[in-house]
Amino acid sequence: MAYECSPYRGSEWAVGWGRLLEGARVAELHVVTSESNFAALQRAESEGLLPAGVRYYTPTPDARLRRMERKPALFAYNYTAYHHWQELAFELAKSLHAAETFDLVHQVNVCTFREPGYTWQLDIPYLWGPVGGTQNFPISFLSMLHPVEAIKEFVRAVSNECSLRFKGRVRAAARQAAVILGANSTNQRDYERIFQRDVGLLLETGLREVNEPDRSRFHARVEDKLAGRPARPLKLLWSGELQTRKALPILLKALAKLEDVRWELDILGAGPMWTSWIAEAKRLGLTLAVRAAAADETQMPSGEGNKNIVRFLGRLPFPEAVAKMNEADVFCFTSLRDTSGNVVLEALAAGVPVVCFDHQGAADMVSDESGVLLPVISPSAAVTDWAATLRDLATDPEYLLELSEGTTEQARRFLWSANGDRINAIYKELVKR
Numbered sequence: 001m002a003y004e005c006s007p008y009r010g011s012e013w014a015v016g017w018g019r020l021l022e023g024a025r026v027a028e029l030h031v032v033t034s035e036s037n038f039a040a041l042q043r044a045e046s047e048g049l050l051p052a053g054v055r056y057y058t059p060t061p062d063a064r065l066r067r068m069e070r071k072p073a074l075f076a077y078n079y080t081a082y083h084h085w086q087e088l089a090f091e092l093a094k095s096l097h098a099a100e101t102f103d104l105v106h107q108v109n110v111c112t113f114r115e116p117g118y119t120w121q122l123d124i125p126y127l128w129g130p131v132g133g134t135q136n137f138p139i140s141f142l143s144m145l146h147p148v149e150a151i152k153e154f155v156r157a158v159s160n161e162c163s164l165r166f167k168g169r170v171r172a173a174a175r176q177a178a179v180i181l182g183a184n185s186t187n188q189r190d191y192e193r194i195f196q197r198d199v200g201l202l203l204e205t206g207l208r209e210v211n212e213p214d215r216s217r218f219h220a221r222v223e224d225k226l227a228g229r230p231a232r233p234l235k236l237l238w239s240g241e242l243q244t245r246k247a248l249p250i251l252l253k254a255l256a257k258l259e260d261v262r263w264e265l266d267i268l269g270a271g272p273m274w275t276s277w278i279a280e281a282k283r284l285g286l287t288l289a290v291r292a293a294a295a296d297e298t299q300m301p302s303g304e305g306n307k308n309i310v311r312f313l314g315r316l317p318f319p320e321a322v323a324k325m326n327e328a329d330v331f332c333f334t335s336l337r338d339t340s341g342n343v344v345l346e347a348l349a350a351g352v353p354v355v356c357f358d359h360q361g362a363a364d365m366v367s368d369e370s371g372v373l374l375p376v377i378s379p380s381a382a383v384t385d386w387a388a389t390l391r392d393l394a395t396d397p398e399y400l401l402e403l404s405e406g407t408t409e410q411a412r413r414f415l416w417s418a419n420g421d422r423i424n425a426i427y428k429e430l431v432k433r
Contacts, residue, residue, distance in 0.1 A: 001089060001117055002108040003082065005033045005056075006040035007049050010342060012109050013037070015205050019108050022420025024051035027103075027427055030096060031056040032089050057096065059088035082115055090118035097122055103431045104178075106423075107131075111183055111204045111339060113191070114163055116173035125430040127423075128173060129181030130204040132339035134160055134190040135360040137245055141336055144379040149244045153337075164194045171195075178430055183339050184361040202423070203364065205342050206416035210408060213351030217329065218404045221397035233262040233308070234394040237328035237352070239321070242271030245337040249280050250379065252310070254386035256284040261394045265310045265332075266324055278312055286310045325350045329400060330393055333362055334386075336376075340365065348411035353403035355389055357382075365414065369406030 005016030016033070023029050031054060033041065038058035044050045061069075065088065068081035093105070104125040107117050112133035120126040137145075137153040145153065163170055174180065174195040182188030183204040191199040221232055236255075240246050248267070255265060281288055289311040316324065325331070331347035333356035340361035347354050354371035356362040366373055372393075374385045393400050412418075 001032050001093070001105065001119055003034050003037070003085065003089075003110050005031060005037045005108075007044050008040055012111060013040075014342070015109050015111065018206055018208075018416050018419070019106075019423070020054060021051065022416060022423060023106070023427070024054050025420065026424045029054045030100060030102070032093055032096075033058055034085060035061055057092060059085065059092045061085075062088070079115065082110065086115060086117045090121070093119050093122065097124070104427065106427075107173075109204075113170060113187075114167070116170060118169075120173045120176040125178035125433065126173070126176055127179050127181075127426060127430065128177045129179075129200075130183035130187075130202045131181065131191075132183035132187045132204065132361075134164065135184065135186045135337055135339060136160060137337045138359070138376050140376070140378050141247070141382075144247070144249070145244055153245070164190065178433070179426055184364050186360050187339070201364075202419065203340055203361070203414055205340055205345070206414050206419040207345050207349050207411060208416055210349045210411045210415060212408065213349070213404075214326065215351055215401065215404050217327075218351075218397070218401040221329075222401055225397050231262060231394065231397075233264045234390065235327060235329045236263055236265040236332055236390070237268070237324055237330070237347075238265065238332045238334070239268040239325075239343050240333075240335065240341075241269055242273040242277060244273060245335060246273075247334040247336045248273070248277050250382050251332050251334050251386060252277070252281050252284055252286065253383045254390060255308070255310070256286060257383070257387040258308070258391060258394075261308075261391055263308050263390065263394060266328075267310065267312050268314075268316055268321055268324060270314050274312070281310050281312075288312065322350075325352060328352045330355055330390070332386075333357075335362070338362065345411060345414050348407040348414075351404050351407050353393070353400065353407060355386070355393075365410075367406065367410050370403060370410040371407075372403075 002016035004012035005020060006013040007017045020031060033056060035058050041056045065081060065084050068084055071078060102124055104127060105119040105122055106127040111131055113131050114133060116128060136157040142150040142153060180191060181200040181202045182191055185201060188199050188201045238248060238251060278290060287307045287309045289309055291314050325346060331352045331354045333341060333344050333354055335341060338361055344354055344362060344365050348370055354366045356366055356373060357376050358373035359376050363373060372389050
């Protein structure tokens with residue numbers, strides 16, 4: 001049951017597609033997906049991307065679903081429409097099961113506990129996950145948000161706890177599931193606490209391949225130091241949706257403290273906080289370059305070539321985004337609420353050390369050998385910690401190189417092949433039972 005599943009997009013779509021490719025190695029797969037992804041799978045089949053033997057279906061949308069889908073969503077998904085889709089998908093799954101006699105059902109995505117679907121009611125083992133959604137914005141950081149956003153995050157946290165404890169279908173799915181997998185250790189702990197049962201741990205996403213990256217820029221920094229040459233600017237990269245939970249201002253405030261350190265920051269992505277965060281950078285006195293939405297070229301300030309600079313680059317084509325990652329010395333992941341963060345894995349695979357907070361999915365993905373994990377205490381402490389860490393990395397190229405060398409082994413822990421082996425072993429065990 002993969003509401004999102006496509007080889008042409010990232011995030012949830014890539015999770016569904018990755019699970020499809022891995023499961024097809026050991027099983028005859030019948031994939032129930034949404035209407036838009038059904039079209040994507042048709043395209044994938046025509047282009048020879050779909051494994052042989054995989055069959056895919058979508059429930060026929062009714063007028064009620066069409067009306068729901070047109071309404072604006074308060075969250076990442078319109079959960080009213082998504083819930084109704086699950087009702088339609090369950091009717092389809094029942095008819096397919098009557099004809100095919102499946103061995104098990106796997107609820108793959110959307111990766112949230114709030115909507116487990118209905119297929120746990122079938123008379124076959126139900127595998128749920130990896131599933132996330134319980135991680136909350138840290139209470140001690142709510143003060144850094146606009147009051148409206150702070151209220152939203154607080155309400156979400158209360159809603160999470162209430163849904164876990166009292167939502168009937170969530171509790172029923174948890175009782176009926178043969179196996180539950182948490183997408184990060186926070187989720188795992190929350191499910192075990194509320195559901196009073198063992199819950200496994202497995203990242204919901206992965207990497208297709210990890211090659212040995214080019215570390216020549218890191219070696220060059222070490223050589224410059226040994227030769228007594230001036231340090232090159234520390235190239236920082238931040239990438240993601242410009243949303244409040246991503247907490248970019250923490251990094252901007254930290255950089256404002258580093259006037260005596262040479263650095264450059266590229267910000268990739270767009271979103272509702274674009275204008276506000278550009279204004280915040282200006283308020284902090286940072287030198288800016290902003291790519292206009294309709295322009296291909298970034299508008300560079302005149303006469304500022306030797307100064308530290310923040311570049312807001314917007315959403316770049318995939319090849320350009322990859323090139324930025326391969327040029328970076330440090331990847332900065334400031335998010336304060338995320339199940340995981342596929343871009344963190346991409347940074348590790350590119351040999352780029354990651355600086356992030358020591359919580360939620362980031363803490364599961366980044367090790368002390370591949371990055372720096374900062375404590376979640378308060379906004380002021382976070383700014384101080386980020387500034388001190390970036391200063392250390394800028395002035396200690398040997399340490400930066402050491403972290404880069406640790407990224408490759410860490411990235412290989414999250415290959416889709418290893419992830420798939422884990423799920424496929426669960427498939428086989430459930431069929432044995």
